[in-house]
Amino acid sequence: MQRLTTALLASTLVASGLASMANASAETEFSYGGYIKLDAMISRTDSGSLPSGSIGRDFYIPGLTPVGNSDSNTYTDFHARETRFFFRAEQTLENGEQISGYVEFDFLGTPGGDKRITNSYSPRVRHAFIQYRNWMAGQYWSNFQDVTIIPEAPDFVGAPDGIVFNRQPQIRYTMANGWSFSVEAPETTVTPNMGGTSRVTTGDTAMPDLTARYQTKIDNVHYSVAAIVRRLEYRKDGVNDTINGYGINLSTKIELGKHDIRAGFVYGEGLGRYVGINSVNGAVVDDALNLDTLGYTGVTLAYRHVWSDKYRTNFIFSRGMFDDKREFTGIDANDHTQRIAANLMYQVNEKLVVGAELSRANRELLSGDDGNLDRFQVSATYAF
Numbered sequence: 001m002q003r004l005t006t007a008l009l010a011s012t013l014v015a016s017g018l019a020s021m022a023n024a025s026a027e028t029e030f031s032y033g034g035y036i037k038l039d040a041m042i043s044r045t046d047s048g049s050l051p052s053g054s055i056g057r058d059f060y061i062p063g064l065t066p067v068g069n070s071d072s073n074t075y076t077d078f079h080a081r082e083t084r085f086f087f088r089a090e091q092t093l094e095n096g097e098q099i100s101g102y103v104e105f106d107f108l109g110t111p112g113g114d115k116r117i118t119n120s121y122s123p124r125v126r127h128a129f130i131q132y133r134n135w136m137a138g139q140y141w142s143n144f145q146d147v148t149i150i151p152e153a154p155d156f157v158g159a160p161d162g163i164v165f166n167r168q169p170q171i172r173y174t175m176a177n178g179w180s181f182s183v184e185a186p187e188t189t190v191t192p193n194m195g196g197t198s199r200v201t202t203g204d205t206a207m208p209d210l211t212a213r214y215q216t217k218i219d220n221v222h223y224s225v226a227a228i229v230r231r232l233e234y235r236k237d238g239v240n241d242t243i244n245g246y247g248i249n250l251s252t253k254i255e256l257g258k259h260d261i262r263a264g265f266v267y268g269e270g271l272g273r274y275v276g277i278n279s280v281n282g283a284v285v286d287d288a289l290n291l292d293t294l295g296y297t298g299v300t301l302a303y304r305h306v307w308s309d310k311y312r313t314n315f316i317f318s319r320g321m322f323d324d325k326r327e328f329t330g331i332d333a334n335d336h337t338q339r340i341a342a343n344l345m346y347q348v349n350e351k352l353v354v355g356a357e358l359s360r361a362n363r364e365l366l367s368g369d370d371g372n373l374d375r376f377q378v379s380a381t382y383a384f
Contacts, residue, residue: 034104034383047066053115143170143213158314161361164264200236200237224249228274234291245270259305270283334363344357359377
């Protein structure tokens, strides 16, 4: 009898638990998606080489274009590392409010793989955040960035030289009138005295990076104005200094019927890792072992022309220019980077896109040494 009673009690508890789970599931909506992408590219460098395993072989990194060597190299690469997955959960609370969570990952920029046998690569977190009311907490695009002007391209970024491109943990408050404010994770990158393009990531910054952005759309014109204030710190290797950095980011997307123009301008002192995929550091160590900010100016222009429901073309220009602080960096620091590209995107069906892109990138040092990276890339992307 005792066993029967215990069994009945257990059955009741399980049924109650299942009913509770069913009720919770009814109030929670789950979704997932992403895309699977294959990239194939032929690259040629005229002033040195990009070694096997370099992230610059997977997609364009402005600061990795080889310079100063007369040897040219050509290589062919295939990878599926941009393949991406996301998961979202949205729940309605008892008071009718909504709360959601989002996680997204891909396989770019991670160690653990090789091209010899298995091509196995570790996943990485792209986005992971919670949204509740006007608040967002977690990892997402920086509030200083405007993703609207990123051009369509087979290349992962498309126009990294002249735009803000950064994902990181943050707390953001977004208002209904177009304003958003954030407190974001800090990090300082420093060029050692006479260090050229070398980098020290200090890990010493105490104050979070602070941003404000206003964006809106009037008729066919989207525009965004963003600002950032940050503190750069370095307290090792005989340096014990703190300096302020700042920047402004102006961007717009103008729709011309089916076509559009995307343009951006960003300027600042000490922007460092926010621009050019960290092709310039935030500061340099001067002769007195203090920090001096490094300036940056970036411009981006892209035109998208839609030929038909099946075909469209993107013309892309992006350039990052760096202040001359050769008295502290030496002449082996970057003077500018630039990329020009044109692509043709073929919409096979509503889920599959095939693209082909031809590009030339250039990097020049303060010494005058420079190098070009020419690349032909094709891609196939299935979105689900």
